[in-house]
Amino acid sequence: MSAADDTRRAELAENLARVRARIDAARSAAGRTDDVTLVAVTKTYPAGDVALLADLGVTDIGENKDQEAAPKAAEVGRRVRWHFVGQLQRNKARSVSAYADVVHSVDSVRLAAALDRGAQGHERVLDVLVQVSLDGDPERGGALPDSADPDRGLAGVAGAVAGADALRLAGLMAVAPLGAEPDAAFARLAEIAAAFHVDHPTATVLSAGMSDDLENAIRHGATHVRIGSALLGKRHYLG
């Protein structure tokens, strides 16, 4: 292994220890004894970083763009669980269903149907989280709670996933709205989740919380946190 690899490994190990300590402190503060799964969001970072994180004991990796995730998943393989966390276009559903183990961002009946067809084509069964909109802004994605919209209403999307042959309804996902107080946003998410569990008691995954707000999310019941920059460093986008 090169000196550069050693330096990067040490940096990731230090960041990982810090993030795990934050998660443990937040669990204790919330009086929780159940597990919180760390999903390391590796977007914009190379497959080599995914391999280093796996060596350090990270079991779950998140990506948000198919064109970046597909080659990384091919390179790293099945030593980690692959989570697709980004907005997903229906024309990418077939590609994503080839490598994703969990899709966090299903927010329409039509997308659920496309993912089900893709998973069946690959003879796979995918865990699916229905993404919930906490601000009602359709541009930012998410199914709409308290809406009877046939394609985007939360109850309809959850029912479509639950009824799909190659999808397993595993729970809910949300992103705190830009500029909103995360604690209030995740308190609302917890209320939505409680109502959702009446109809879907086994769909217990709650994916919420990122680098800046994981403590708020864990306080309100997150079972999975999606952490990018606090683990890998600040992302630099080209262009």
Ligand SMILES: *Cc1c(COP(=O)(O)O)cnc(C)c1O
């Ligand atoms: C990038 C991303 C994250 C991680 O964000 P950080 O602030 O870097 O921790 C989490 N969830 C989704 C959906 C993302 O796109």
